[in-house]
Amino acid sequence: MATLQGPRSLTARKSGPRGEIVLIFRQLFDQQSSTYTYLLADSATREAVLVDPVFEQVRRDAALIEELGLHLLYTIDTHVHADHVTGAWMLNRRTGSRIAISAASGAEGADRYLSQGDKVAFGTRYLGVRATPGHTDGCITLVLDNETMAFTGDCLLIRGTGRTDFQGGDAHAMFRAVHNHIFTLPSACLLYPAHDYRGLTVTSVDEERRFNPRLGGELCEDDFTGYMTNLHLAHPKQIDVAVPANLKCGLAASYPAQIAEPDWAPLTCSFAGIWEINAQWLEENLRAVEILDVREPDEFSGPLGRIPLARLIPLGELARRAAELTKERPIVTVCRAGGRSAQATVMLRQAGFEQVANLPGGMLRWRAEGRVVENASM
The missing domain is CATH 3.60.15.10 (Ribonuclease Z/Hydroxyacylglutathione hydrolase-like)
Incomplete structure (x- = not known):
């Protein structure tokens, strides 16, 4: 056993x-x-x-x-x-x-x-x-x-x-x-x-x-x-x-203990327990959230480009720099393929941020779907 x-x-x-x-x-x-x-x-x-x-x-x-x-x-x-x-x-x-x-x-x-x-x-x-x-x-x-x-x-x-x-x-x-x-x-x-x-x-x-x-x-x-x-x-x-x-x-x-569901955006929860955001909604509401890009600086300015209004804090720096972020707006995390940004949501929740969601598929999926980017060369 x-x-x-x-x-x-x-x-x-x-x-x-x-x-x-x-x-x-x-x-x-x-x-x-x-x-x-x-x-x-x-x-x-x-x-x-x-x-x-x-x-x-x-x-x-x-x-x-x-x-x-x-x-x-x-x-x-x-x-x-x-x-x-x-x-x-x-x-x-x-x-x-x-x-x-x-x-x-x-x-x-x-x-x-x-x-x-x-x-x-x-x-x-x-x-x-x-x-x-x-x-x-x-x-x-x-x-x-x-x-x-x-x-x-x-x-x-x-x-x-x-x-x-x-x-x-x-x-x-x-x-x-x-x-x-x-x-x-x-x-x-x-x-x-x-x-x-x-x-x-x-x-x-x-x-x-x-x-x-x-x-x-x-x-x-x-x-x-x-x-x-x-x-x-x-x-x-x-x-x-x-x-x-x-x-x-x-x-x-x-039963009084209802299951609370986030209502600030269309979100789904993965089996891994990560809240994920609808990409179409995000593209239409970029100013309603804070977009946190957790890639490295060379990726942020690299050929995949970045989502307009995105803020860069590499994942390795997030734990010590989380206080730079505001809790007044929901945070959407993004990276190349969605893995590092998923980890970022866990770190942010541990730091007390409740309204957090990951962009599944990251910039690869965002670009493949033809969504708005800036500074792209691909």
Whole structure:
């Protein structure tokens, strides 16, 4: 097991009439709630599903989906979460994705309610639904069509299980669900939980059958229920906010912590977390912003030219010269191809500048699009 450093990737293949279909897979993480979100897509059709999205990470998830050129068909919550608000409602508004959750969840506002044996298709692939109650009545496990991967929500964790002491939890039901619907999968099937608090990322059916200290090996149902009865855990900090919101599939009106979006220009946020500006808008509003060119002096006066009204501060000098810039106008950073200027936005935000955006593609794209320049010789 390894500590998660970023989105995990996996390439899986499935034989079909047209040959092998590549499965696009990403494992994403929310630090605040220790929640894993899973993106799966068919590489041929670009159709995708997102499992257990987090409200505060909607911008990140939407950026990844756009950058990979995917069409999000469904968000699926494995249960009504108590430690974070789902991003299902917000992603529905942003992408048109349908909301899916267990029919036993009690949640309102979903487009599709899932039951044992249902299939959620995306392209030529699908996730099969298995009812695995115990943490809540509406917990489900999602199994990939070829049974090489399963997403166990808060039912089975890595060397642990979800708690059973609130939201209709039932330790007996959980023990039976795990043994009847998860441990019956192939031994090599990889299991991906909704949470982990130690940086562990994936386990397998065989590992949990053998080594799970709560229900593996020769442990019986009474052993498990005795263990769970004596956990004495504090309730999740966000439970009073999260559960009501998630019973409405994350309806934003139920959740006070809205996602603030910059409104000073048409901006998009990349998966790397960099705000990027629309080039057409920038060309039409050069005087409304401060254009900061972070190339070297010879580039600034070189053949690519520069954007009119641009100010030069090389990236290597920016940290010590940031105080020369004003916070009265938004700052747009630019360089040759967009890399150094992206780093400049990070440095400026660390220095307290809130209205900052990068020009993606830099002067190369700006020139290729035929936009206004000065001092150019190319």
